[in-house]
Amino acid sequence: MSTVRLGPTSYVVLGSIAVRGPSTSYDLKRFVEVTLGNFWSFPHSQLYAEPDRLAQAGLLTEEREAGGRRRRTYAITPGGREALEAWLRDASSPAELRDPGLLKLFFSEVADDDVFDALVDEQIAVHRDTLARYEWLGRRYGTRPEYSRRVVTLRAGLAMERALLGFWEQLAEESAQASRPSESRR
Amino acid sequence: MSTVRLGPTSYVVLGSIAVRGPSTSYDLKRFVEVTLGNFWSFPHSQLYAEPDRLAQAGLLTEEREAGGRRRRTYAITPGGREALEAWLRDASSPAELRDPGLLKLFFSEVADDDVFDALVDEQIAVHRDTLARYEWLGRRYGTRPEYSRRVVTLRAGLAMERALLGFWEQLAEESAQASRPSESRR
DNA sequence: ACCCGGATACTCCGTTTAGGACGGTTGACC
DNA sequence: GGTCAACCGTCCTAAACGGAGTATCCGGGT
Secondary structure (H helix, E strand, O other): OOOOOOOHHHHHHHHHHHHHOOEEHHHHHHHHHHOHHHOEOOOOOHHHHHHHHHHHOOOEEEEEOOOOOOOEEEEEOHHHHHHHHHHHHOOOOOOEEEOHHHHHHHHHHHOOHHHHHHHHHHHHHHHHHHHHHHHHHHHHHOOOHHHHHHHHHHHHHHHHHHHHHHHHHHHHHHHHHHHOHHHHOO | OOOOOOOHHHHHHHHHHHHHOOEEHHHHHHHHHHOHHHOEOOOOOHHHHHHHHHHHOOOEEEEEOOOOOOOEEEEEOHHHHHHHHHHHHOOOOOOEEEOHHHHHHHHHHHOOHHHHHHHHHHHHHHHHHHHHHHHHHHHHHOOOHHHHHHHHHHHHHHHHHHHHHHHHHHHHHHHHHHHOOOOOOO
């Protein structure tokens, strides 16, 4: 039980196991991919390395199948639950966004207008897709009260996507307006 | 001029230099910190290593002071501008969000309600602050037409922050409602 | 029962990034 | 010309990344 450094990844693992019960890495992968993955992405390979670290630290127990795939099943320990709750109580570090679309928009002044227009179209399509996916998820899971705390994050995703979609659509509108100033403006 | 791998970081550097003109790493750091940094964060040390790489690849020119700090000033080459424009035309990879607040919310079912309430309060405060900062930036720079393409990303930030703030505020309201069921329920 | 092919499940490892620590440089003020 | 605080640049270790590679399973054919 040496003291290990716990990062956000650690809490993703601890939390997922706390919420799902005993899990294998692959269970975590599938769980994370449709839930958390939407607002906290990271490579699946972490889900094999990190639980191991946490088990070393005594925050998880590890049980390995004798034969076959030699799958390891992890369960949370009292110490792990404690660490998780302590983190929940801690002050949060600020959110980070990495949006290549906005990055391109920021630099779009160096290119021609058709590059800008293509970017806007693309981003509108992307955000419409994401929005549709979230809406589908909402219809599928949104009404199950046993998931309520988890499902509520979906509402945050919906709000964000709607905001961003609105932003890009407004940009498209302004761009269209600018390119035919004849009829509406004097 | 070997072929180097160009990642988003590379385009941050190329784009910033294209937009600002010749710059030192420190110039870039200060520029990025108040602009891009809001939707594409990364460590400042990259801004010393990356331009070097790009210079090797012939996308930037490098000129170094003889004495003192031995500052290196970089300028973009025609090849660099070309690479930047090609990227602007490419399809964008999807946006990524990393929000510790949402992560905690997702796992909050394992803890008591007061942890949840504290989280909600904290997040409301955080988003109010960010929103206020963006509004200030908007008043400060939003009216300068020479920055228009760059400043427009600020509107995206405002839209997102407003959406997220609304989300958390609604959560607070629902929570308050649930904890005093006396008047409305039963 | 046995083999085969494709889908699934899992791990490993070389590369890249994170981001803080550290050390040198400068200019303002004494 | 000395001192100090702010400024600027580099380096280093741990962690994250992400894809390549391997093992396992399952269903269908013989």
